[in-house]
Amino acid sequence: MKKLYILLALGLLFSSCKKFLDTKPTDFVSPGNYFKTETDINTALAGVYDILGKTGTYGRSFYVEFDLNDQWFDSRSNVITGMTVNNYTISDNTINTTWELLYDGVKRANIFLENVDRAEIETKKKNFAKGEAMFLRAYYYFLLCNYWGDVPLRTTSVTSAKEVNFKNTPSAQIYDFVAAEMEKAADLVDVSTSFQYNSRITKTVVWGILARVNLKMAGAPLNKTERYAEARKWAKMVIDDGKHSLNPDYENVFIKMCRDEYDTQYRESMWEVEFNKISTGGQEEEGSVGSINGIANSDRVFGYSYGVPRVTQKYFDSFEPTDARRDWNIGPYSYGTVNGIANSRVYFNSTQIYNRNTAKWRREYETAQPKNLGTTPINFPILRYADVLLMFAEADNEINGPTQEAIEYVELVRKRGYAIDFKGRIIKTINVTSGGAGYTAAPTVSISGGGGSGASAVATISNGSVNAINIILRGSKFTSIPTISLTGGAGTGATATAALTDLTDADVNRSINKVDFKELIREERSKELGYEGLRKFDLVRWGEYVSTMQNLATEIRLGAPTNYRFAATGASNVTDRDVLNPIPSREVMLNKAISQNKGW
Numbered sequence: 001m002k003k004l005y006i007l008l009a010l011g012l013l014f015s016s017c018k019k020f021l022d023t024k025p026t027d028f029v030s031p032g033n034y035f036k037t038e039t040d041i042n043t044a045l046a047g048v049y050d051i052l053g054k055t056g057t058y059g060r061s062f063y064v065e066f067d068l069n070d071q072w073f074d075s076r077s078n079v080i081t082g083m084t085v086n087n088y089t090i091s092d093n094t095i096n097t098t099w100e101l102l103y104d105g106v107k108r109a110n111i112f113l114e115n116v117d118r119a120e121i122e123t124k125k126k127n128f129a130k131g132e133a134m135f136l137r138a139y140y141y142f143l144l145c146n147y148w149g150d151v152p153l154r155t156t157s158v159t160s161a162k163e164v165n166f167k168n169t170p171s172a173q174i175y176d177f178v179a180a181e182m183e184k185a186a187d188l189v190d191v192s193t194s195f196q197y198n199s200r201i202t203k204t205v206v207w208g209i210l211a212r213v214n215l216k217m218a219g220a221p222l223n224k225t226e227r228y229a230e231a232r233k234w235a236k237m238v239i240d241d242g243k244h245s246l247n248p249d250y251e252n253v254f255i256k257m258c259r260d261e262y263d264t265q266y267r268e269s270m271w272e273v274e275f276n277k278i279s280t281g282g283q284e285e286e287g288s289v290g291s292i293n294g295i296a297n298s299d300r301v302f303g304y305s306y307g308v309p310r311v312t313q314k315y316f317d318s319f320e321p322t323d324a325r326r327d328w329n330i331g332p333y334s335y336g337t338v339n340g341i342a343n344s345r346v347y348f349n350s351t352q353i354y355n356r357n358t359a360k361w362r363r364e365y366e367t368a369q370p371k372n373l374g375t376t377p378i379n380f381p382i383l384r385y386a387d388v389l390l391m392f393a394e395a396d397n398e399i400n401g402p403t404q405e406a407i408e409y410v411e412l413v414r415k416r417g418y419a420i421d422f423k424g425r426i427i428k429t430i431n432v433t434s435g436g437a438g439y440t441a442a443p444t445v446s447i448s449g450g451g452g453s454g455a456s457a458v459a460t461i462s463n464g465s466v467n468a469i470n471i472i473l474r475g476s477k478f479t480s481i482p483t484i485s486l487t488g489g490a491g492t493g494a495t496a497t498a499a500l501t502d503l504t505d506a507d508v509n510r511s512i513n514k515v516d517f518k519e520l521i522r523e524e525r526s527k528e529l530g531y532e533g534l535r536k537f538d539l540v541r542w543g544e545y546v547s548t549m550q551n552l553a554t555e556i557r558l559g560a561p562t563n564y565r566f567a568a569t570g571a572s573n574v575t576d577r578d579v580l581n582p583i584p585s586r587e588v589m590l591n592k593a594i595s596q597n598k599g600w
Contacts (some may be wrong), residue, residue, distance in 0.1 A: 035115040038125065044112050045129050048136050049199075050285075051105035056097035057143075058273040058380045059287040063533035064309065065094050066147060066581075068574075070539075070552045071530050072309040072358055073567040075296075084308075086573035089582075090600055096584040099148070102140045109137035110157040131188025132201040135209075138181035142213055145174045146537060149221075149580045149597060153177060165593040172224075175217050179230070182210050192243050192270070197262050199274040199379075204238050208270055208383045211235040211391045218398070219541030228398040235392035239409075243267055244385040246412060248422040251328050257379045258290065258365035268386065272379040277368045286375035290361035293531060295331045302335070302343045303363025304373050309531070311356045312567065314555055319527060322428050322474065322501050324419040329530045331359030332472075347472050349460070354564040358531045386413050386528050394521045401514040410521060413528055414506035423476035425500045427455050430484055432496050435465030439491030445469055447498070450482030459486060459494070466494040540579055549574035575599070 034040050052058050065083035074084040081087045083094055112133045119126060137155075144151045152166035153174050185206055192202040214231035217224050238244065247253050247266045256263050263269060275287040296307025311330045319326035334355070338344035343364070348355055361378050368377045390413060393406040400406075415421055427447070443466065445457040455475025460468045466486065475482075484496040508520065525538055539545040553572035560567055577599025587594060 031111055031115045035118045036120060038119070038121045041116060041119050041121060041126070041129050044108075044116075045133060048105060048108045048112055048133050051101050051108070051136075051140065052273045052382075053275060053285050053287060054101050055288070056094065056101045058382070058533075059275075060292055061094055061098055062143075063380065063531065064288075064292060066098070067533050067536045068549075068570050069535040069545075070312060070548050070571070071315040071526070071535055072311060073556075073570055075308055075310040075357075077566045080569070085570040086578055087569075089585075090588065090596070091585040095581055096586050099144075099584045099587060102144050103154075105140040106137055106154060107157060109133045109140070110155065113137070114157060127188045128190050131185040131206075134181055135185035135189065135201050135206055138178045138185070139209065141174055142178045142209075142216075145171050145178070146216065146540075147581045148583060150174075150595075151583075152591070152594065164590050166591060167593045168595050172222055175213065175222065179210065179213055179217070182206055182213065186210070192267060196264055197274075198267065198269055198272050201271070204241055204243060205271045205383060207234045207237045207241075208388050208391075211238070211388060211395070212383075215391055215395060216537075216541050218395070220543040225398070228395040232392060232395035232399060235388050235395065238270075238385070238388045239392060244270060244388070246386060246389075246416050248416060250325055250416055250419065253384070254328070254360050255362075255365050257381070258361055258363070259367045260377060260379075266385075269379075269381045269384050270388075271383040272381050275375075275377045275379055277372070277377040286372065286377055287380060288375060289378040289380050290363045290366065290376045291372075291374055293358050294361055294363055295333070295335060295357045295359050297335045297343065297363070299335070299343055300371060300373055303366055303371050305357075305363055306374075307357045309358040310354060310567070311358060312552065312556070313353045313559065314552055315526070315530065316353050316356070318523065320418075320505075321471075322426060322505065323417050323527065324423070325417045325527050325530075329358065329360050329527075331357045331362075347458070347470070349470060350468075354560055354567060360531050381532060384529075384532075386416075387525075387534075389413055390521060390525050390528065394518070394525075397514060397517050397521065402512050402517040404510070407508045407510065407512070407517075410517075410524060411506060411508050413524055414508070417524075417528060418501070418506040419476070420501075420503055420506055423474075425452070425478045425503065426474035426476055427457075427471060427478070427482070427498050428474075428501045429499045430457055430469040430471055430496050431499070432466055432469060432494070434493055434495045435467060436486075436491050436493030436495070437464055439464050439466060439489040439494070441489045442466075443486040443489035443491065443494060445496075446485040446487065447475070447482050448485065450478045450480045450498075450500075452476055452478030452482065455482070457484075459489075461489070461491075464491060466491075466496075469496050545579055546574055546576055 068084060068086060079085055116126060116130050150168035150171050153169035186203055189201050189203055189206060192204050211231045211234040214227040218227035244267045247263060247268045253268055276285055291305050293309050294305035297303060297305050316330055333345040333347045335343045336346040366376060389409040393410045396403055396406040439461045442459045442461050445459050447455045452475045454473055456472045457469050458472060459466050478500050481498055481500055484498050486494045539548050549571040553568040556568035557565055580597045582600035583594055583596050
C-alpha cells in the first residue's frame with residue numbers, strides 16, 4: 001500500500017542522512033550520468049519527498065518539539081532542558097538537525113529541477129514530477145520561514161565547496177517566492193483521483209497549502225491582510241473541486257491511519273507523510289506517531305507508547321463534554337489489568353485531567369505486525385479537508401464578516417465533531433436525583449430504552465450514598481430519554497435521570513458578529529486540529545503565542561494539582577524570542593554572512 005516508498009526501496013539518489021536500514025548508495029550518482037529514464041526520475045523524486053519522513057521533520061519533531069503550545073505539556077517531570085520545556089540553546093541537536101534536513105530537501109529539489117528536463121520520458125509525466133519537486137522545494141522554504149523567519153534563499157544547487165556564506169533573505173521575499181512557486185506547481189501536478197493513496201502532491205493539495213501560506217502572510221509578522229482574499233480563493237477551489245469531503249466519523253479518520261488504510265471514499269486526509277514497515281518486521285521508514293504521542297503503555301505486543309505529551313486542563317475544558325473530539329484527541333482512559341485482562345481500559349474520573357495523554361493515534365488499532373518498540377508505521381496528516389473548510393471561513397470572515405457560506409462550513413466541522421449526523425442524539429448528562437443509603441461499593445449503572453444503544457456509565461459513592469455518575473460512553477441514536485437503573489453495592493434508594501443532546505447543539509448563531517465568529521473559528525481550529533502540528537503556527541500568525549503561553553503558565557501554577565505544577569515549566573519559559581527558533585550553531589559557524597535571530 002505504501003506506493004511512494006516502493007520507490008525508496010530502489011535507493012535514494014540524494015541520501016545524506018542515515019536511515020534505519022542504512023540503505024543509502026555507497027557512491028553518489030552524478031546528475032550528469034543520471035536523469036535519463038522514468039525510473040531515474042521517480043527515484044530522484046522519492047529522494048525529494050524523503051525529507052518529510054525524517055525524525056527531525058514529520059517523523060517526530062514537527063508535532064512534538066516544534067509545536068509546544070497550550071494543549072499539552074511534557075509528562076516527564078524530570079525534564080528541565082530541551083525544546084519541550086523551552087529551555088535550550090542554539091546548539092540544540094533538534095534545531096540543528098531539522099535545519100539541515102530542510103536545506104537538504106531544498107538541495108535535492110534544486111538538483112532535480114536543474115536536470116529533470118534531460119530525461120527522455122513523456123512530457124506529461126515529466127511535468128507531474130517537475131511540479132511535485134517545485135512544490136516540495138517551496139514547502140521546505142515555507143517551513144524554514146515559519147520556524148526561523150529570515151533564512152537564506154537558494155534556488156540553484158551549490159557547485160563549489162567554497163559556497164557557504166549566504167545572507168538571510170527577508171521572509172517577505174521568501175513567502176512571495178513560496179506562493180509563486182506553488183502556483184506554478186499547481187498547473188503541473190496531477191489530480192488527486194489519479195492515486196489510491198494520499199502521499200503524492202496533487203492539485204487540491206497545492207491549493208490547500210496555498211490557502212495556509214496566504215493565511216500566514218496575512219497574519220504575523222507580515223500582516224499583509226490583502227492575502228486573505230488569496231487564502232479564500234485557494235480554499236474555495238478545493239471545496240468546489242468536490243473530490244474531498246468529511247468522513248462522518250471523526251475517530252475513523254485516525255483509526256484508518258493506524259490501520260494503514262487509505263480513505264478513498266471521502267479523501268478527507270488530503271496529504272499524509274508515509275511511514276512503512278516491511279513484511280519481516282524491519283523498518284523501511286517508521287515515524288513516532290502513536291509511540292511518542294499516544295496513550296502510555298509498556299506492552300510491546302499491544303503497542304508500546306512513551307506517552308510523553310499530556311493534556312492541559314485548559315485544552316480539556318475548551319470542549320463541550322458532548323463534543324466527540326474531546327475524548328478522541330484526549331485519552332479518557334489509561335491501560336491497566338482488570339479482572340486478569342491486561343490492557344483493559346481504565347477510565348479516568350472527572351478530577352484526573354492532567355493524567356491524560358494525547359490520544360489521536362492509538363496503537364491498539366495498529367495492524368502491522370510485529371509492533372516495534374519506539375516507532376510505528378502510522379502515517380501523519382499534513383493537510384485535511386476539515387482544515388480547508390476552516391481556512392476558508394477564517395479568510396472569508398476577515399473580508400466579508402460572517403457569511404452564510406462560511407457559517408455552513410464551520411457547522412459541517414462542528415456537527416461532525418459532535419457526531420450529530422453519525423450518532424444522532426446521545427446522552428448529555430446523568431444526574432443523581434437521590435443518593436440512597438447503605439452503599440458499601442459503587443452500584444452497577446444500567447442504561448436501557450430510549451431507542452439508542454452503546455451507552456455506559458459508572459457510579460461513585462461517598463459516605464454510603466451515590467454522589468456522582470460518570471459517563472463512559474454516550475451511546476447513539478436515542479429518540480427519547482433512556483432509563484437509568486442502579487443495582488448492587490449493598491445499598492438502596494439511589495436514583496438518577498439522563499438528559500439527551502439536541503440535534504441543533506452544533507449550530508452556529510446566524511446573527512453572530514465578526515469578532516465572535518473569528519473567535520469561534522479559532523476555537524474550532526484548536527479542537528479539530530489538536531496535536532496535528534498546527535497550534536503554535538496558528539497562535540504565532542494570530543500574534544497570540546507569547547501571551548497565550550504566559551497565561552497558561554499562570555493557570556497551571558494556580559489551578560493544577562500540586563504534583564502537576566511542573567506542567568507550567570514549558571509555558572513559563574516562553575518569551576518573545578521563542579516565536580522563532582535560533583539559527584543553529586553549526587550554520588552560524590560555517591556561514592559567516594548569516595545573522596542570528598533576535599534574542600538568541
